Amino acid sequence: MQSLNNCPAPAKLNLFLHVNGRRADGYHLLQTVFQLIDHGDTLHYALRDDHVIHRVTDVAGVPEQQDLIIRAALLLQAEVLRRTGALPPGVDIAIDKRLPMGGGLGGGSSDAATTLMALNHLWQAGLTREELMALGLPLGADIPFFIFGQTAFAEGVGEAMQPVRAPDCWYVVIEPGVEVPTAKIFCSEHLTRDTPPIIITDFSSYLEKQTGLKGYGKNDLQQVATQLFPPVAEAIEWLAAYGDARMTGSGACVFCAVGSEVEADAVLRNVPAKWVAWKAKALDKHPIASLL
Incomplete structure (x- = not known):
């Protein structure tokens, strides 16, 4: 078969x-x-x-x-x-x-x-x-x-x-060792739900003006997740020494962009042993997009 x-x-x-x-x-x-x-x-x-x-x-x-x-x-x-x-x-x-x-x-x-x-x-x-x-x-x-x-x-x-176009860069990602339930974050009474809408050109124009890898905007879920799960806050604080560290999705993983694989490796050498951490390259296309 x-x-x-x-x-x-x-x-x-x-x-x-x-x-x-x-x-x-x-x-x-x-x-x-x-x-x-x-x-x-x-x-x-x-x-x-x-x-x-x-x-x-x-x-x-x-x-x-x-x-x-x-x-x-x-x-x-x-x-x-x-x-x-x-x-x-x-x-x-x-x-x-x-x-x-x-x-x-x-x-x-x-x-x-x-x-x-x-x-x-x-x-x-x-x-x-x-x-x-x-x-x-x-x-x-x-x-x-x-x-x-x-x-x-x-x-x-x-x-x-x-x-949309985004930076062609490498990322360092840390797994803080906790599992964050998405529903718990979205149901929190402390979640901010009134960030003003943007248009796609706001994001694109910001990147064009940037000389470094500072990220656009913020993650509105991060404040809730870091309050409920202190290991997430700890990982963000540690990684922030190397770049604009922030949480992805509803958590728990945190990341920051770096300019090269060499820079990513340098950060990884310093990650505390209590965390799982890895590097990854930005992808423009899904690896099996050609199947469609």
Whole structure:
């Protein structure tokens, strides 16, 4: 049976994250720039001779049927059945898991997006990029970005995206060792929800005027996360000695941009042993964007 191996599911960073308001249904209105980086999980797919979708790798704390990978595969399988009247073959899915849960790096969403792109190719389902983005959105607001597959200025709940240029740089990322539940941050009474909206040219013009790597804007979720999870605050304070350190997503991981891999290595040599830290290069395109 056909297989597709070594499919990257890259992490993302939120270069800034502003909360502009809250909708009547409880969803928050956001503005952010999503940046792909060359560090993430890797997935492997092997078609079966039946119709079963099976994750062959154990993932601590994530039961198979709750995994976004499996849910995405089942959703696409059902969509193919609806369109063609025929159920596509099942698949065994293995994952080399590197990204931490509750880290703000989009690991689960990236895994699901890679799965949708890979199985759309393996099953020759023929869904367009836009159709896959719409299919994935109900599973998670970040999934459409990974299928969009390039640096993006995002608005709404994160689903309205435009391509944008961002610095071609390296990042140092620290995992503070805590898992931050997204819902806990967004439900906090201390969360600021009134940052004035910007337009995409505000971000682009700022970068054009910058001579260094100081980031644009801020992460409105950071203040809440650092109050609730002191290790996040500690990691930001330490990393700030090397650049404009900030949290990504709803946490817990923190990052700062540096100009070169040599600079990233110099920072990593000094990271306290209690933290996991790594370097990553900014990506312009998703590594498997060519499948669509």
